[in-house]
Amino acid sequence: MKKFMNEAAAMVAESLEGFVSAHGGLIMFGAERKFVRRRHLTPGKVAIISGGGAGHEPLHVGFVGHGMLDAACTGHIFTSPTPDQIIAAIEETDTGAGCLLIVKNYAGDVMNFEMAAEAVLGRHRIETVIVSDDVAAQGAARSSGRRGVAGTLIVEKILGAAAEAGVNLAGLKALGGRMETQIHTMGVALSGVTVPDTGRATFTLEPDEMEVGVGIHGEPGLYRQKIADADTIARLICSTILADTGLQNGDRALLLVNGFGGTPTPELYLMYNVARRLFEASGIRILRSLVGTYVTSLDMAGLSVTLSLLDEEALHLWDAPVLTAALQRGRHDPTGGC
Structure with missing residues (x-):
């Protein structure tokens, strides 16, 4: 295993320290460095909080800022943040309008965010949106039902923009509920993940194999098959998504093609x-x-490929300004880009 690191146990903390230092105009550490938050909070706005294990960056910390998250809690690699991290983020970022928690549908994430929400009952108003966009993962390991994967970015962007526009906690919860059936993702992998703590790959493939239906924690997919050309792989992914969506002719959508960390940009395009x-x-x-x-x-x-339905409200919120380390836009791009 070759990685730019010191000790595996310190990798996440050292990485976060560098990240906050590089983007100090936008973000800062929260109390006791338990989470990353916006440097400037907006009084009276619902706080949007998310998080998960490290290893998914720029999700979630890269999306802390204007128009998206108020705070992100990071656990160890592929390990959920602890309830005390989430509680600290709630206590520091709730400016009076309550907090909306955006949680990927993995068992550890759901459990720890639920424990945090229960711990602050009576002091803070909390609502939760569970993201479960992975069409290939019904009943998959580590989740109850579908996993939350790349579609989490879309949820964070749209709900973050709505909160920035002044939508209240109940309205954000309702909007998140409507989005649940509108986002559909499927992923494929050509290699497993090398975890720093062990130095071993989470799964291995033969040179002519690919893994179909993978998640984002290095877990194997639904099955593996011989690798094919890009057209064939895309047909496999898109046909699976279309079979799941229920979209009709003329429906409008956002298309996200997301790399898992080891795929060059030209291949994504x-x-x-x-x-x-x-x-x-x-x-x-x-x-x-x-x-x-x-x-x-x-x-x-x-x-992974994500197809998300866009009604007028979602389209407007997707186009709204955003300023984070990983996603920045001041106005709608008329060419149709992000």
Whole structure:
């Protein structure tokens, strides 16, 4: 194993220290360095808090800032943040309007965020939105039902923009509930993940194999098969998503192609081009796009495709200004980009 690190046990803390130092105009550590928060909170705005294990960066810490998250809690690699981290984030970022917790549907994340929410009852108003966008993971390991994967970025962006616009806690909870059935993701991998603590890959593939239906914690997928060309892989992913969506001819959508950490950008754009053609051939209108490495699984070579329905409200909120370390936009790009 070759990695730029000192001790594996200190890797997450040292990485976060560098991240906060590099983006100090936008973010800062919260109390006792238990979480990362906006440097400037907005009084009277619902605080949006998310988090998860390290190894998925720039999710979640990269999306702390104007128009997205108020705070993000980071656990050890692929390990949920602890309830005390989440409680500290709630206590520090709730400016009076309550907190909305955005949680990926993994058992540890759900349990620890629930424990934190219960611990602050009576002091803070809390609502929770569970993200479960992985179409390939019904009943998968580490989750109850579908896992929350790359679609988490979309939820954080849209609900973050709504909170910035002044939507109250009940309205954000309702909007999050509507989004639950609108976001659909599937991932494939060409390699496993090398975990710093062990130095071993989470799964191994033969040179001519790929893993289909992977999550973002290095876990194996639903099955493996012989690797194919990009067109064939894209057809496999897109047909699975379309079978799950219930979208109709003429529906409008956002297309996200996300790298898992070890896939070069040109390959992501190549797959985006194929996926867009396939979805548009099925009558889906791709109105917005995002391509890049946003929700990772350390050094996994692989990618996911996410199709998200866009009604007028979601379209407006997706286009709203955002200023974070990993996603920045001041106004709508008329070319259809992010």
